[in-house]
Amino acid sequence: MYRLPRNYELNKEQQMGSFSGRIAIVTGAASGIGECVARTIHALGGTVFLADVNLSKVGVVASELKSRAYPVQLDVRDAHAWQQLFRHAFAIAGVPDILVNAAGVLLKSSIDELNFADWDLTRAVNLDGVLLGSFLFLEQERHRQGVIVNLASTSSMTGEAEWISYCVSKGALLAATRAMSGVAKAAHSRVVALCPGGTDTPMVRLFLENDDTASAEKAWLAPQPLRRFASPQEIADVVVFAASDEASWLNGSMIRVDGGKLA
Template identity: 30%
Template sequence: MSRLNGKIAIITGAGSGLGKAISETFAAEGARVVLTDIDMEAVTKVADAIGANAIALQQDVVEEQRWDEIFSATIDAFGTPHILVNNAGLVIPGTIEDCTLDLFRRHTSIMLDGVFLGCRAAVRAMKANDQPSSIINLSSMAALQGYSPFVAYSAAKGGVRSMTKSVALHCKEQDYPIRCNSLHPAGIDTPMVRQEAVGAGGGETPATGMIKIGDLGHPNDVAALCVYLASDESRFMTAGEYPVDNGVLYKPA
């Protein structure tokens, strides 16, 4: 496959779950990939399995200076990136009554501040690219519906949804060759969703075949859409929000 031939991508939170699947799929489509994660051991295993077209870097996405270092390391290894996938995140239960301010700030720091820093670094680096570039921000169905048991997570992902549109419009207004879109997955079969605190049940999601409404999706279901949005095939798509939810958004209550 070669839908991303010649492309250079940075994927955050790439040590497991969605980030791992996106990284593997991008590489299979011909991209050279820079995988970042706070867990260096995990992300190194993913990069090693991909091979020569992947490198692993440790990153806490809330550290402003580290973003400059990540882009510099990417340029040194492969060249100026064309793709950024802001995927790093966490989810810890907390309703509006029992969520602490520290927990709220932890969510928004990683999934809102971190995405802002990533988008800013990407726009500054990619605006001079001579071919189309793409920023893909992982939001959530929680940004479109709300989710009372996870108020901080929902708030952070809602901010990602709105910020994505502002980034996309700025790039259009400045005539930069950069598109910016957000993805909104429902429950996906990842370690984060399977953690005891979140409480996702059911059997392991198969990689192929139909999935019943309400069941968890497979990480490849998100990765496949990321490939499309990262590729030049989606050149006319920016400021969009794309549910990956098996129809849950429109399911009658």
């Protein structure tokens, strides 16, 4: 279970208020970057709807956060489930003004061994789910300002042979972010994409454990100048900045957060 750094609690009085009155939906909030984003927005005063296909896990996170935190079961591929989520959020807190699309899957395959069932799942979660949620979000943001933050990946720019489904889905997500930005502007909203490099999340750890962990980690970190993974908090801090009023001039933008990997 992820824990916020101690300084978030120590500086709570100074930090509270930056997201006071804000209402956020965070997908993939059961673990990793999504969980960390939800915890951080909550610590800064926001109301958070923690959405994930695993209701029990987001329930645990929400129970730790207590007030202003609501767990919701969501399969991002399900349009009806998205509609229910927005209705639920509105009934409890009002119109959400932040949507963080952090849910994702990572399935290993190259073009010569591509399993199209895996491709369908990857596309449906990493791209279709984002489009479904973003459509509904922008539809209800016509008369107020909102922001969508999409979690893409540096893999969208590198074309990694063993991860073709993931690379293609995240590359399409970057294109979708740019394409949505004009519509978002008309709806008085913004859309931003974040491209993290390797991050120490349960999803990444699962792949490392399936291989020889030490050698797999060494291979992952070889092109990384800082020779380490990012922490979820390092990525979440940039997500939260992108969603904040301080980032009001970011729209259709891609923010690369990779420790210099692609510099």
